Every structure is written in structure tokens, then in C-alpha cells.
Amino acid sequence: MKPLIILFVALVCLTMFYCSEESPESPPQNSTGKLVIKSNPSGARIYLLGTDTGKNTPDSIDNLEPGDYDGFLCLQYYDTAHFTANILKNLTTTKEIVLEDGLPFINFVWDYSIGYGGDSVRFSFLVNQDILMDSIIVERPIDVSGTYTKDRYIYNKELLVWKDQFGNPVKYFLPNYNLYYPRINNFNYWFNVYGQKAYGAQTYFHIFYYRMFN
8 A cells, every 4th residue: 555655646746747847849929029120330229110219220129019110210411211120920020221321412612712913813612511621633724825734732631611610601712821823814724622521421522623714
């Protein structure tokens, strides 16, 4: 009788042990999904369903109910990038978004002034945004026979701001306030300007301009 009692107790203990353990073939099911958002460049603010998530790319948002989610990314100097993410149960959805430069094209507004006696000229310009100036190449006539010379002015990525601290446009002379060229009428003065945007994608630019005097 005693061995039967021991066997009965052992069976009861084994049954209680297996009932208390989670079966490895039956993991708990998660009904939500995960969204991973990356951008180039990184650091963009993530908005989902019109709400600021408080996160910047690259980052993830967990425990989203299955379905479609509209969102957008915001980064200074870049266009707002809209996206739609389809979230699936128990899966991770990844969105990789390339941000587009939101700054306008570089624009120069040129002007000139005539020196004393009308025999010389100096050039100036305004820009429509901050730039990193690389160089300006000037091809100009030096006599009425049509002889030209070429001058190259190096700025070494100098920052030229388009407005001062009071919000007024800043005028720049070519390449400094005191430089006057001989004024030769009926011939073009040619200007090639090279640089890049100071912010955003910092894209490079080449501006071409010419002027003739009569």
C-alpha cells in the first residue's frame, strides 16, 4: 500500500508542475505591431496621426494597433515629408524617407554704380538666403579693341548672410567696396559665381551673369 501512496503523490506533483509551466509551443500572441522610421538626413521630428510623438528619426513606435497610419516628418530647411504606414499584427513595418531640400533656388540680384567721371564701374549683389561663397570669376574688357582679362576672387566658403540682425538685405560689392573696373562700353562683363547653400542640403550652385554698358 505504501508504494502506491508514494506513486500517487508523485503523479500529483508532476501534474501540478506541468500545469504551472507555459508551453513553449503556445507563446502569448501580441495583437499589435511596430513602426520603425528612418530618414536621410536623420534628426527629423516624427508626427503620427497629426500628433507629435516626441521622437526624432531614426526611432520606433511600439504597440500600434493594425491598420493604416498617416504621418509626416519635419526638419528645418527641408520640405515636410508625408507618409502612410500599414501596421500588421506581430510585425515590424519600416519606413525609409529621403527628405527634400526646402530652401529655394539661389538667386542673385545684381546692381552697379558708376565712378566719378563715368570712366569706371563697380558691381554689387544681393542674395536670397545665406550662402557659403567659394569664388567669383570675372571676365572683363580692358580696352576698346576687345581685349579681355580674367580675374578670380577666392572666398574660401565665406559665409555671406542675406539679411542683417535688423532684417535688412545685405549688399555685397565685388569683391570689396573699393574695387572699380575700367568702364568699357559696348562689351560684356561676364561673371561666374560658385558656392553652396549654407543650410539644408547645402547644395552647390553656379550663377552666371553679364552686363554691357552703352
